Amino acid sequence: MRRPFNRLFSLLGFLVLTLLVAATVYMLGMEHLEGQERDFWSSLEWAAETLTTTGYGNDSHWEHPLMIVFVASVQFFGLMVTLSVVPIVLIPWFESRFEARLPQALPEVDDFVLVYRWGPAVSSLVRNMSEQRIATVILEENESRARWLRDRGHKVVYASLEEGQLDLRGIERCRAIIANGEDHDNAAVIAMARQLSFDGSIYALVDTPKHRRPILLSGADAVYSPMHSLAAGLAAKASDRIAPRVSGVQMIGADVEVGELRIHEDSPMRGKSLTELSVRAGTGATVVGLWTRGQFRAPPDPQAALEAGTIVVALGDARALAKLGELATPLDRSGPLLVIGYGEVGQKLVEMLESVGESVRVLARDHHPRLDVCGDALDPQVLEAAGIVKARVVILAFSADSTALFAATIIRDIAPNLPIIAAVDRAENIERVHRAGADHALSISQVTAQLLGYKLFGEHFAAAEPRMRVFDALAAPFAGLSLSNARLPERTGCTVVAVERRDHGETGETLTQVTSSDVLEEEDILYLCGASDARERFFREFPAAMIE
Known part of the structure; x- marks a missing residue:
């Protein structure tokens, strides 16, 4: 509020000084150059009329060149002052006078x-x-x-x-x-x-x-530390050792694996729904989630058309995942993790990944003893030298969102199937980075909201991505129903990934290649996959299915 007043007072002082100087010079100039005496007050009147561009009274013609130059200079100066005063001084002053005052005390609001x-x-x-x-x-x-x-x-x-x-x-x-x-x-x-x-x-x-x-x-x-929280979020997305895509898979059996596959441009899955493709019946694999434009959808909508670039998360044995791999491109689960950028986020990220035994390569512009390659990450030759083609995942840890966006575009062109994870400073740039080619993007704002939201209001408030987990349940409430008639994904958000057949309480065969037409029996044990809230919803809906 004080700033416009300071400007106004400075302007008034400057104008008074300018008037006095112009009047004095004019009075002396008229006497010595024009040979016509003017008193101070007449000269002050001339200065005021000239600076304000209102015109002249008695004096409107001069003979001496120096006097003409002086008068013209004062005229132009007055015009410039008039044009500058309005936007620089008067408008801010009026705004400060009439805009609402900001409150300076806490409002009368509870909680x-x-x-x-x-x-x-x-x-x-x-x-x-x-x-x-x-x-x-x-x-x-x-x-x-x-x-x-x-x-x-x-x-x-x-x-x-x-x-x-x-x-x-x-x-x-x-x-x-x-x-x-x-x-x-x-x-x-x-x-x-x-x-x-x-x-x-x-x-x-x-x-x-x-x-x-x-x-x-x-x-x-x-x-x-928001930077360290961001690094932890990036590390969780990059490494299964820190945060498995699906936990609890081992309870089904040693043969069941988690597979991630990308739907490429020429994939038979592109533009079709899971229902049309009959993935479970055709391959034996169960699709438990989809990564689309950075959003994880679990369970996936069976009627939604699949887009190119979508990452499919599926469970099944090696043969089932291999069949699914004929429809989409399996993501390489070998090779190092490539971290590009070695600022505060990059350093903490590398530290976290190496602490769990991950092989990490680092590329950055500024020299550092830890770097594997030092160079411009926007240069395709430097990226290839850093091992971009052999990397399992690339994590962009730049300080500028524009650099992350450009790098994602370049990397996606070099390695179309490589998972790209990007750190973003501003949340509003996440969608742009996704469009540039990144599969996952995390902002400081997001991870802070998740962390503090959980601390303040519990896990139901935090908008974190769901962590998928396999759990078991009794099939008795669904005995006699087929999987399609039980409608568990629609009702609870959980997907049946395997069924264990029991005979008089004895452990029997575990069926991992189940179809929607399979009929459940009284003694069956179901293995389901879902997020924590989906699991809670399942047992809330079917308490009799809980195993004691």
């Missing part, structure tokens, strides 16, 4: 989440909370950003920590605080909240991991 400082790391979380109708207040120190947030419907408090404007009275109505400012500012805000006897949860996001302990000592319940 709200206070977010200190807006930024990419918290944008998805705030959006998710708004969608869930959870009251959110953003405490912002930047006035223009505060107004931008208010114009988009957010509850905003504008206050400066350095100038002592921060007023946290009413903090007892807050359910949790998320500190997203500079590390030292986070510590100050957390300490202030604790001094006011706030006993709710406080979570802080830090730029420098070594500041974690001091912020914990300030009163935070937990401190996270």
